[in-house]
Every structure is written in structure tokens, then in C-alpha cells.
Amino acid sequence: GVTEAVISPGSRSTPLAMAIAAHPKFRFWMHIDERSAAFFALGMAKAKQRPIVLVCTSGTAAANYWPAIVEAHYSRVPLVVLTADRPHELRDVGAPQAIDQLHLYGRYAKWFVDLALPEETDAMIGYARTMAARAAAMAASAPAGPVHVNAPFREPLVPEIDDGVWESVRSVSKAPQVLSGRSMLAGDSAAMVYEQLAAAERGLIVCGPLDQPGFAEAVTELARALDFPILADPLSQLRAGSHDKTYVIDSYDAILRQEAAASRLVPDVVLRFGAMPVSKPLFLWLKQHRTIRQIVVDDGGFRDPTLAASCFVHSDAAAFCRQLLGLAEPKPRAGAWSTVWREINALARTVLRERLPSDEWFEGKVFAELAELLPPGAALFVGNSMPIRDADTFFWTNDKPIRLLANRGANGIDGVVSSALGASVVTDPLVLVIGDLSFYHDVNGLLAAAMHRLSATIILLNNNGGGIFSFLPQARYEGAFETLFGTPTGLSFHHAVHLYGGRYAQPHTWEEFRRHVSAALHSGGLNVVEVRTSRAENVRMHRQLWDEVSQEIAKFLEQRGTESI
Numbered sequence: 001g002v003t004e005a006v007i008s009p010g011s012r013s014t015p016l017a018m019a020i021a022a023h024p025k026f027r028f029w030m031h032i033d034e035r036s037a038a039f040f041a042l043g044m045a046k047a048k049q050r051p052i053v054l055v056c057t058s059g060t061a062a063a064n065y066w067p068a069i070v071e072a073h074y075s076r077v078p079l080v081v082l083t084a085d086r087p088h089e090l091r092d093v094g095a096p097q098a099i100d101q102l103h104l105y106g107r108y109a110k111w112f113v114d115l116a117l118p119e120e121t122d123a124m125i126g127y128a129r130t131m132a133a134r135a136a137a138m139a140a141s142a143p144a145g146p147v148h149v150n151a152p153f154r155e156p157l158v159p160e161i162d163d164g165v166w167e168s169v170r171s172v173s174k175a176p177q178v179l180s181g182r183s184m185l186a187g188d189s190a191a192m193v194y195e196q197l198a199a200a201e202r203g204l205i206v207c208g209p210l211d212q213p214g215f216a217e218a219v220t221e222l223a224r225a226l227d228f229p230i231l232a233d234p235l236s237q238l239r240a241g242s243h244d245k246t247y248v249i250d251s252y253d254a255i256l257r258q259e260a261a262a263s264r265l266v267p268d269v270v271l272r273f274g275a276m277p278v279s280k281p282l283f284l285w286l287k288q289h290r291t292i293r294q295i296v297v298d299d300g301g302f303r304d305p306t307l308a309a310s311c312f313v314h315s316d317a318a319a320f321c322r323q324l325l326g327l328a329e330p331k332p333r334a335g336a337w338s339t340v341w342r343e344i345n346a347l348a349r350t351v352l353r354e355r356l357p358s359d360e361w362f363e364g365k366v367f368a369e370l371a372e373l374l375p376p377g378a379a380l381f382v383g384n385s386m387p388i389r390d391a392d393t394f395f396w397t398n399d400k401p402i403r404l405l406a407n408r409g410a411n412g413i414d415g416v417v418s419s420a421l422g423a424s425v426v427t428d429p430l431v432l433v434i435g436d437l438s439f440y441h442d443v444n445g446l447l448a449a450a451m452h453r454l455s456a457t458i459i460l461l462n463n464n465g466g467g468i469f470s471f472l473p474q475a476r477y478e479g480a481f482e483t484l485f486g487t488p489t490g491l492s493f494h495h496a497v498h499l500y501g502g503r504y505a506q507p508h509t510w511e512e513f514r515r516h517v518s519a520a521l522h523s524g525g526l527n528v529v530e531v532r533t534s535r536a537e538n539v540r541m542h543r544q545l546w547d548e549v550s551q552e553i554a555k556f557l558e559q560r561g562t563e564s565i
């Protein structure tokens with residue numbers, strides 16, 4: 001089932017590149033810069049949810065894959081990394097373009113193999129096929145991630161390809177796991193977890209970054225059965241779509257910044273699916289209240305930075321929801337708990353939406369605008385730093401099926417352009433919202449759009465530096481701040497956009513913004529819409545909105561009286 005590859009040019013990788021080019025079922029994309037190539041493959045694999053092959057030659061070409069492999073490891077994206085290498089006799093003897101590629105990516109690769117040199121015998125061809133199937137299966141198996149296959153070749157490197165070789169390869173499948181009676185693992189997880197959920201008076205479901213078809217329907221049905229509100233991260237795929245959003249809370253980041261609300265809305269139990277959400281107020285709240293019983297459902301590992309989870313369930317998220325639903329007895333709850341969450345959420349969202357500036361530029365407003373502008377079926381790729389946090393606060397629930405993607409494994413500002421362009425191969429139209437330093441960091445990733453005629457609309461939020469640092473304590477150190485943290489570049493990005501054959505626009509009003517984005521969505525190709533903002537103004541407007549939300553919530557709680565919620 002692996003049929004796509006991203007290949008970077010090299011000589012030692014000739015056998016791999018020519019075999020893939022000749023293979024009747026493979027599609028491949030050439031990418032000259034291996035760092036961008038790896039992020040491009042990452043974005044494609046993230047969107048396809050299937051392993052993508054990377055091919056490069058030996059030397060620092062292979063080393064350039066590193067950042068994307070780290071991101072793939074932490075965001076659980078399947079990659080099969082094929083690095084060509086010198087044969088053993090040319091290793092560590094001063095031969096050209098020979099670096100130590102053994103376990104090059106360390107523990108960031110789920111599996112590593114240094115292949116035997118090729119031999120044209122049935123046994124060795126069988127070995128190669130088994131290694132290929134094993135690599136694909138290891139990359140795809142939960143938790144998914146990158147695998148590294150190091151492939152030494154001797155000269156001559158040009159292969160003689162006989163079309164007869166394309167016979168079916170090995171297959172790998174997985175049967176449902178049945179726990180033995182002697183298993184170290186707890187018994188029937190669903191029954192054990194359901195018992196805790198049913199006993200709770202104040203339950204919450206927290207959905208972190210997850211991208212699993214069917215999960216939104218399953219978890220919202222579970223929320224209704226349990227009468228538990230769902231705190232939905234923008235990357236949980238619960239913010240947009242046709243599923244029931246009655247219980248979906250989308251403004252919890254702003255709500256939990258309000259002390260009175262945060263202290264009165266503490267749950268008894270939290271059932272969390274996937275990684276921790278982006279919201280730092282949510283993370284600090286869960287970490288602070290150690291009485292909350294936290295149950296983490298994940299497809300493996302122990303992702304709990306609060307260090308307070310009492311129970312880990314390794315399972316497919318949607319399947320576990322269905323198991324819990326199978327146990328759920330209709331137990332109508334008074335509804336006060338979920339009602340107050342929904343009322344406060346509606347209040348917070350209304351204040352945020354209504355108090356958005358109508359004329360001034362404000363970075364958060366881009367997400368409120370995109371929720372209206374994006375057509376059903378679009379993908380929204382969100383850059384790290386402020387864009388992902390603004391998506392959390394200002395991309396509210398809506399009924400259009402819009403898929404939200406980001407590189408939240410290691411939260412890097414590198415490779416974001418390339419990852420978005422890789423995803424654009426899978427989902428069209430695709431819009432990327434990215435900051436100026438992140439855009440600068442991977443501007444040469446735009447070559448992929450020119451080389452492969454890709455379509456993507458890039459909304460470049462240019463506040464001339466690292467806007468997020470203005471929200472942090474470092475901002476108080478006037479002297480060093482701009483030099484060490486703001487790092488303004490003063491770059492005019494339209495030159496770069498034109499270098500890669502893109503269309504560039506810089507709107508001066510929100511009406512022009514809407515017109516340029518709509519035109520880009522219809523025209524296809526590479527379009528960059530640059531919005532120039534001020535970091536200082538951005539901080540002021542965020543804080544003003546947070547204050548206004550807090551004041552309105554305080555009034556709401558006062559009206560409700562002091563009774564505990």
C-alpha cells in the first residue's frame with residue numbers, strides 16, 4: 001500500500017531512484033533540498049495517513065532529513081526513509097561523501113536496518129522484499145512513525161530493471177490483540193474506565209490533536225451519553241464538520257484564563273484522547289488540580305506532561321469510544337454541569353467574535369474570517385507560534401468539513417511551508433497560515449510548488465519578527481528583547497514569492513483580504529497573501545479581548561450566585 005515517494009537527486013541512490021521511477025504503481029516528487037523534501041513527505045504522509053518513502057544519497061543529504069524525522073517521531077507520522085550509502089569497505093576510510101549513517105536518526109527512527117549489499121539471487125531478492133514489507137509495516141503500526149533503511153550500494157549503480165520484478169511483495173497484517181489472563185495489563189479497560197466515568201458528577205472529555213475518520217462522531221455521541229462537555233483542540237477535527245457539536249467547547253483557552261471560572265469548573269474526571277492540546281492555560285489547569293482523575297486514551301506511549309494521569313489506555317480512539325458506548329446506560333443527568341460549560345462557552349465565543357476589530361489588522365481575526373471563507377473539504381494548515389494559538393482561540397465550531405493540520409510533534413517553526421505543500425498534494429484547496437520567521441525558515445520549500453505545479457494559498461502574518469515572544473516575560477527586557485527574541489528581519493517577501501513563480505498580494509483592508517483569499521482559492525497555483533501587523537498591537541488586542549471575556553464571565557458567575565456549579 002506504499003505508492004508515493006519523495007526523491008532528492010544523487011548518484012549513490014541511483015538504484016533506488018530508477019527503480020521507483022520505473023515502478024508501475026509508484027508516484028514520486030523530486031525535491032532538491034533534503035530538509036524541505038523530508039518535511040514535504042511528512043506533510044503528505046500526515047494528510048494521507050499512510051507511509052511515504054524518502055530517498056536520498058549518502059552524506060549530509062541524509063543528515064538534512066533529521067528535523068523532519070524528529071517531527072514525524074513526535075507527531076506519529078509514518079515515513080520510510082531510504083538513505084543510500086557507501087559499501088562497508090568505503091566506510092570510515094576517508095572515502096568521499098561517506099558519513100556514518102548507522103542509526104543516523106537515533107531513537108527517532110522506530111526501526112533501523114543497514115541492508116545487506118544487493119545480490120541477484122532468489123534468497124536475497126526475497127530478503128529485500130521482506131525488509132521492504134517490514135519497513136512499511138513498522139512505519140504504519142501504531143504509534144506510527146519514521147523507519148530508517150540504510151542501503152549500501154557498490155558501483156556500477158545503474159540497475160538493469162526487468163519488468164518481471166514487479167511481482168507482489170510480502171504483506172503484513174495485524175489481528176485484534178487479546179490480553180492473556182496473566183497479562184501485566186489491566187483487564188477490561190472499557191469496563192474499568194466506564195465505571196469511573198459513570199460515577200463522576202463533573203466529567204470532561206478533552207480531545208487533543210487527532211485525525212481519525214469516525215472519531216468525531218463517536219466521541220460526540222459518547223459526550224451526549226455521559227453528558228460530559230468536550231474541550232476540543234483545533235487539531236482534534238471536532239471544530240469543523242457535520243457531527244453533533246452540542247457538547248463541543250471551543251473557547252476554553254479564554255475561559256480558563258479567568259480565575260473564577262477556572263476554579264469553579266474543576267472536573268472530577270477527565271477522559272483525554274490523543275496528545276495534550278496546544279492551550280497552555282488548559283495544561284496548567286489540569287496540572288494544578290491533582291484531584292482530577294485523568295484517563296489518557298492514546299494509540300501507544302505515555303503522553304501526559306501533567307504527570308498526573310492515573311490511567312493509560314492504549315487503544316484506537318474511535319473504537320474505545322464505541323466500547324464505552326456499548327456499556328453506557330441511559331442515565332439522564334441533571335445537566336447543570338454541562339449546561340454551565342455550554343453557557344460560559346457561548347458567552348466567551350460571543351464576546352470574542354463581537355469584539356474583534358472591524359477595521360484594524362488583528363492576527364486572530366484571520367481565523368474567524370477563514371471559517372467563513374474556506375469551502376467544505378478544504379484543509380487549513382496552521383503554523384506554530386501564534387498562528388496555532390490563534391486558531392485555538394478564534395477558529396470556532398462550524399458545520400463545514402474542514403481539516404486542520406499542523407506540525408505539533410516538536411512545535412518547530414522549520415519546514416512548515418514544505419509540510420503544507422506536501423499536504424496540498426492530498427487535499428485541495430489548502431490554506432496555510434504562517435508567521436514571517438517560520439516562512440523565512442523554509443522559504444525555499446516553495447520550489448515544490450513551482451516544480452510540481454501545486455496549489456496552496458499561504459496567508460503570511462508578517463509582524464516582522466517572533467510575535468509570540470512579546471507575550472512572554474522576556475518582553476520586559478527592553479534592551480535585549482528585540483535583538484535576542486524579536487529578531488526583526490525587515491524582509492520584503494514578495495521577491496521570494498515571485499522567485500518561485502507565485503502570485504503575491506498585500507491587502508490593506510479586511511474587504512481586500514477576503515477578496516484576495518477568495519480569488520486565490522478559485523485560481524489555484526501558489527498564492528501568498530501577506531498581512532502586515534504589529535507585534536505590540538497584537539499583544540494589546542489579545543489582552544484586551546481576554547480581559548473583556550473575563551469581565552463578562554465574572555458577571556455571569558455573579559448572576560448565577562455563589563452556589564457551586
Ligand SMILES: Cc1ncc(C[n+]2csc(CCOP(=O)(O)OP(=O)(O)O)c2C)c(N)n1
Nearest residue numbers: 385386412413435436437438465466467468
Ligand atoms: C526550528 C525552531 N527554531 C526556533 C523555535 C523557537 N520559536 C518558537 S516560535 C518562534 C518565533 C516564530 O515567529 P513567527 O513565525 O514570525 O511567528 P509569530 O510568533 O510572529 O506568530 C521561535 C523562534 C522553534 N519553535 N523552532
Ligand SMILES: C=C(O[C@H]1C=C[C@H](C(=O)CCC(=O)O)[C@@H](C(=O)O)[C@@H]1O)C(=O)O
Nearest residue numbers: 278279280281385389411468469471472
Ligand atoms: C518560543 C518557544 O515556545 C514557547 C512560546 C510560547 C509558549 C507559552 O508560554 C505561551 C503562553 C500562552 O500560550 O499563554 C511556551 C510554552 O508553551 O511554555 C513555548 O515554549 C520556545 O522556543 O520554546
Ligand SMILES: [Mg+2]
Nearest residue numbers: 435436465467
Ligand atoms: Mg512573526
